[in-house]
Amino acid sequence: xxxxxxxxxxxxxxxxxxxxxxxxxxxxxxxxxxxxxxxxxxxxxxxxxxxxxxxxxxxxxxxxxxxxxxxxxxxxxxxxxxxxxxxxxxxxxxxxxxxxxxxxxxxxxxxxxxxxxxxxxxxxxxxxxxxxxxxxxxxxxxxxxxxxxxxxxxxxxxxxxxxxxxxxxxxxxxxxxxxxxxxxxxxxxxxxxxxxxxxxxxxxxxxxxxxxxxxxxxxxxxxxxxxxxxxxxxxxxxxxxxxxxxxxxxxxxxxxxxxxxxxxx
Amino acid sequence: xxxxxxxxxxxxxxxxxxxxxxxxxxxxxxxxxxxxxxxxxxxxxxxxxxxxxxxxxxxxxxxxxxxxxxxxxxxxxxxxxxxxxxxxxxxxxxxxxxxxxxxxxxxxxxxxxxxxxxxxxxxxxxxxxxxxxxxxxxxxxxxxxxxxxxxxxxxxxxxxxxxxxxxxxxxxxxxxxxxxxxxxxxxxxxxxxxxxxxxxxxxxxxxxxxxxxxxxxxxxxxxxxxxxxxxxxxxxxxxxxxxxxxxxxxxxxxxxxxxxxxxxxxxxxxxxxxxxxxxxxxxxxxxxxxxxxxxxxxxxxxxxxxxxxxxxxxxxxxxxxxxxxxxxxxxxxxxxxxxxxxxxxxxxxxxxxxxxxxxx
Numbered sequence: 001x002x003x004x005x006x007x008x009x010x011x012x013x014x015x016x017x018x019x020x021x022x023x024x025x026x027x028x029x030x031x032x033x034x035x036x037x038x039x040x041x042x043x044x045x046x047x048x049x050x051x052x053x054x055x056x057x058x059x060x061x062x063x064x065x066x067x068x069x070x071x072x073x074x075x076x077x078x079x080x081x082x083x084x085x086x087x088x089x090x091x092x093x094x095x096x097x098x099x100x101x102x103x104x105x106x107x108x109x110x111x112x113x114x115x116x117x118x119x120x121x122x123x124x125x126x127x128x129x130x131x132x133x134x135x136x137x138x139x140x141x142x143x144x145x146x147x148x149x150x151x152x153x154x155x156x157x158x159x160x161x162x163x164x165x166x167x168x169x170x171x172x173x174x175x176x177x178x179x180x181x182x183x184x185x186x187x188x189x190x191x192x193x194x195x196x197x198x199x200x201x202x203x204x205x206x207x208x209x210x211x212x213x214x215x216x217x218x219x220x221x222x223x224x225x226x227x228x229x230x231x232x233x234x235x236x237x238x239x240x241x242x243x244x245x246x247x248x249x250x251x252x253x254x255x256x257x258x259x260x261x262x263x264x265x
Numbered sequence: 266x267x268x269x270x271x272x273x274x275x276x277x278x279x280x281x282x283x284x285x286x287x288x289x290x291x292x293x294x295x296x297x298x299x300x301x302x303x304x305x306x307x308x309x310x311x312x313x314x315x316x317x318x319x320x321x322x323x324x325x326x327x328x329x330x331x332x333x334x335x336x337x338x339x340x341x342x343x344x345x346x347x348x349x350x351x352x353x354x355x356x357x358x359x360x361x362x363x364x365x366x367x368x369x370x371x372x373x374x375x376x377x378x379x380x381x382x383x384x385x386x387x388x389x390x391x392x393x394x395x396x397x398x399x400x401x402x403x404x405x406x407x408x409x410x411x412x413x414x415x416x417x418x419x420x421x422x423x424x425x426x427x428x429x430x431x432x433x434x435x436x437x438x439x440x441x442x443x444x445x446x447x448x449x450x451x452x453x454x455x456x457x458x459x460x461x462x463x464x465x466x467x468x469x470x471x472x473x474x475x476x477x478x479x480x481x482x483x484x485x486x487x488x489x490x491x492x493x494x495x496x497x498x499x500x501x502x503x504x505x506x507x508x509x510x511x512x513x514x515x516x517x518x519x520x521x522x523x524x525x526x527x528x529x530x531x532x533x534x535x536x537x538x539x540x541x542x543x544x545x546x547x548x549x550x551x552x553x554x555x556x557x558x559x560x561x562x563x564x565x566x567x568x569x570x571x572x573x574x575x576x577x578x579x580x581x582x583x584x585x586x587x588x589x590x591x592x593x594x595x596x597x598x599x600x601x602x603x604x605x606x607x608x609x610x611x612x613x614x615x616x617x618x619x620x621x622x623x624x625x
Contacts (some may be wrong), residue, residue, distance in 0.1 A: 159349045162345070165336045165337055166316070167363040178351055181351075
């Protein structure tokens with residue numbers, strides 16, 4: 001083996017080690033995990049996974065997460081697309097300041113907003129709904145989405161708009177049939193960032209839900225505290241939590257590379 | 266089909282892009298807007314096409330006031346300086362786009378797209394994406410989209426400016442025949458005087474937000490109405506300098522004077538500005554009646570088979586252009602020969618007062 005192959009291999013091993021450890025743990029019993037050091041599961045068990053797939057408190061956590069994450073991504077993109085278009089194509093009073101201060105909400109930790117959100121949503125009856133979490137995350141994702149999309153939109157020349165109008169497209173027809181396809185890689189990148197933020201954000205999601213919309217990450221924290229050491233179960237839940245993120249990254253990987261080269265990521 | 270601008274002007278914020286200006290374009294002709302960068306050519310095209318509304322004034326099309334009518338409803342076509350195509354559609358769909366929007370039947374779209382693609386030699390590339398084409402092919406795709414729908418007016422905003430020299434020449438030769446016989450008004454913006462002369466038709470000279478002169482291209486070239494028009498329509502730039510007329514003599518400085526020729530003989534005594542194109546100042550005496558000017562050579566350029574010399578005469582820089590290769594020495598005193606019959610004489614307001622005799 002060539003010397004220069006060692007570095008990338010070491011790097012990949014280093015990256016994969018925690019994930020391997022998680023996957024290996026998920027097939028062990030809790031006793032084996034606590035019992036000592038073992039590289040492979042000594043007695044393979046699928047019980048951990050079976051528990052998750054059959055117990056509604058577990059699998060509904062996944063559904064809840066996926067529902068509010070999707071909801072959030074859709075809301076963020078729907079709102080951010082026209083906003084970013086306005087910032088990219090029109091000049092109006094205070095546009096530059098407004099554009100910068102959009103990011104205000106990202107200048108503080110999410111925890112800062114947990115209390116006001118909790119109080120507000122309890123008051124208007126949104127507490128413990130998927131919409132509550134999706135809206136709370138939109139506060140962070142919409143500014144980011146506007147920021148990213150504006151970069152992509154500005155890289156599309158204004159002449160494309162003019163060409164479409166001259167060809168006879170109305171504004172809505174131009175926006176949907178010409179403009180959105182022209183920046184589809186930007187939309188892919190934006191959707192990815194919205195998804196990722198919402199998928200990994202725990203604090204707000206946990207604060208704003210109790211039972212009906214409880215996200216999987218919150219389910220995981222609870223189990224570790226109340227039912228003693230269920231490490232195998234927890235590892236299996238962890239593996240299943242990685243999968244959606246991995247799938248999304250797989251689909252947008254080409255867009256992301258393009259996005260880093262083109263836009264404002 | 267007549268396209269007319271009536272006293273239109275355009276202001277954006279504090280900046281005036283166009284001063285009140287009028288223009289009347291007849292069908293079936295190549296109309297060239299000639300002017301430097303930022304002179305207002307693109308603003309004119311945007312107003313003519315309806316992409317922008319004039320601040321004041323009206324746009325008339327076929328005897329109808331279309332000032333507020335959007336480009337969608339005007340049946341026009343537009344080609345930009347940058348190669349603008351729909352990046353997500355292949356060449357066929359790019360060309361078909363205006364027909365699809367107009368709701369033309371599928372079989373007809375296919376025929377018309379193929380016809381337009383053949384004219385512009387895009388036949389083999391119909392199913393490629395614009396990003397895979399060369400610059401020249403991308404611009405041909407944009408041109409095909411402009412001719413595929415039978416527009417009443419076609420606007421070309423410096424369509425060849427971003428192409429390399431050879432492609433530009435090739436495409437420029439095709440342009441007049443591309444639009445001939447379509448009966449559309451073609452408006453072609455360019456910053457190169459030579460391009461205007463090659464394309465013929467009518468030329469409007471645009472300078473600092475105004476149309477200074479409009480007419481048949483060669484007539485505009487030969488008879489500039491004022492000093493600015495003469496400057497706009499000359500490449501290399503026309504030589505402009507001050508002279509004094511006393512009796513029958515025109516005096517440039519103490520050493521250089523000549524007898525007034527043509528209509529300049531009838532001018533009243535006094536100061537004038539003359540304009541003379543560089544190719545009427547040559548380094549060799551090849552005919553009678555030329556005026557000797559001794560100048561100090563500052564810069565020389567060789568472009569193909571032409572020699573350009575910039576030289577100093579009593580504080581002014583003059584430019585001489587001659588065919589053939591001339592070995593000038595920088596800093597040397599060289600005798601140049603000016604043809605006084607090719608001079609334009611402008612009065613104090615810059616208006617053409619007289620000519621030295623021959624046409625341009």
